[in-house]
Amino acid sequence: MEHSVVMKFGGSSVESIEKMQAIAQRIIKKKSEFRHVVVVVSAMGKTTNQLLALAKQAAKYPSKREIDMLISTGEQVSISLLTMILNELGEQAIALTGFQAGIKTSGLHTKNKILDIDISKIENYLNTNHLVVVAGFQGLNEQGDITTLGRGGSDTTAVALAAKLGCTAEIYTDVDGIYGVDPRLYPEAKKLDVITYEEMKEMAFLGAKVMEPRSIEIGQRYKVPIYVASSQNNHTGTLIKEYTKVEEKSITGLSISEKVMMVTIMNFSARSSDIATLFVALAENEVNVDMISQTPAGEGLINLAFTAGADDLEAINEVLEKITARYEGLDVIKNMNVVKISVVGTGMRTQSGVAAELFKLLADHQIEFRLVTTSEISISYTIDKKHMKKTVEVISSHFGL
Ligand code: ADP
Ligand code: ASP
Ligand code: MG
Secondary structure, three states: OEEEEEEEOOHHOOOHHHHHHHHHHHHHHOOOEEEEEEEEEEEOOOOOHHHHHHHHHHHHOOOOHHHHHHHHHHHHHHHHHHHHHHOOOOOOOOEEEEOOOOOEEOOOOOOOOEEEEHHHHHHHHHHHOOEEEEEOEEEEEOOOOOOOOOOOOOHHHHHHHHHHOOEEEEEEEOOOOOOOOOOOOOOOOOOOOHHHHHHHHHHHHHOOOOEEEHHHHHHHHHOEEEEEEOOOOOOOOEEEEOOHHHHOOOOEEEEEEEEEEEEEEEEEEOOHHHHHHOOOOOOOOOOOOOEEEEEEOOEEEEEEEEEEEEHHHHHHHHHHHHHHHHHHOOOEEEEEEEEEEEEEEEOOOOOEEEEEHHHHHHHHOOOOOOOEEEEEEEEEEEEEEHHHHHHHHHHHHHHHH
């Protein structure tokens, strides 16, 4: 009998009592294979979104501390219900909040990071043969306040617990594993048997929401095998691990980031001190600027374009108001109808010409892009939303994703 395992079930997998009852059977089966089983669950269905919508009704700018207080309740509902179901089936099970599970965090409210986990309480229950059901997505900071780990953060809870217990994290979700591209956007997408931490991390950071990026970072650092599979069937899923010796493709996957906006400031000063003033103001307002480009626009002037998360619109507006008041003759264009499409693959390190192949592919299909950036293992394009589907299809079918 193997020692320990962490199983994580996402929102759609626990959206109803019936689904929880089905999951309980999977957990009980696991318990016959492993001495210790820890279960991490997300909030039921779309609960977190609904709670956030309520906060928006309550206040224009709700305090982030209170948002954490509110949205952390979703997971408390699902852990208690799942535990009741397990008890009803005759199992010894106990529900623990993030705090009770010893999850210590720090950072900005709604974006906390796990600092450490005091695993002693969980271990006590495991040693007395309990199934331990832990609330994902939440922890407690040094001030003793409830915190959350950013959207999708239950993945992070699961992988961090697996790191602490020295075992595998099994992530059960509503797809059969990791695909080359989101199967909802490209139904012909192929499932990957394995993917490296490095590629999965890049895909996640670039928008593949199937895994929360920081969970992969933790998995990589502590060498936690992460297995992603369906909570509805027993199809073989995808293993995320260190370097794999599979055939090196130039491109492993494609990610889409839809919550993007692009800002163009026409006739901005070309002086580096003025450009610095703008980006410092954006950084101070917690705007995470992504792609940047500048093109000459007459004597001492440039047209400056950058992209950021669409959620940052209000923070960007605040900065732009100040900047346009300070400099004369600026023309600001905000474009919310853009998306970022990125291709990812460690094969790009060794294979030349991938960028050229992509540029040609887009040109052949008359797909225009606005900005482009590259990293060592990825190339990202900002394109108009209306070209998204076509671009995904063209790239995915060309590279056999
Ligand atoms: P959970 O609630 O289980 O955490 P999520 O909704 O966070 O589930 O993540 C699963 C979803 O991720 C899938 O329904 C799928 O649409 C999306 N997804 C995006 N990119 C990929 C990909 N490359 N492979 C598989 N699923 C993906
Ligand atoms: N319930 C949280 C969210 O919707 C955490 C998670 O699902 O992983 O973001
Ligand atoms: Mg998720």
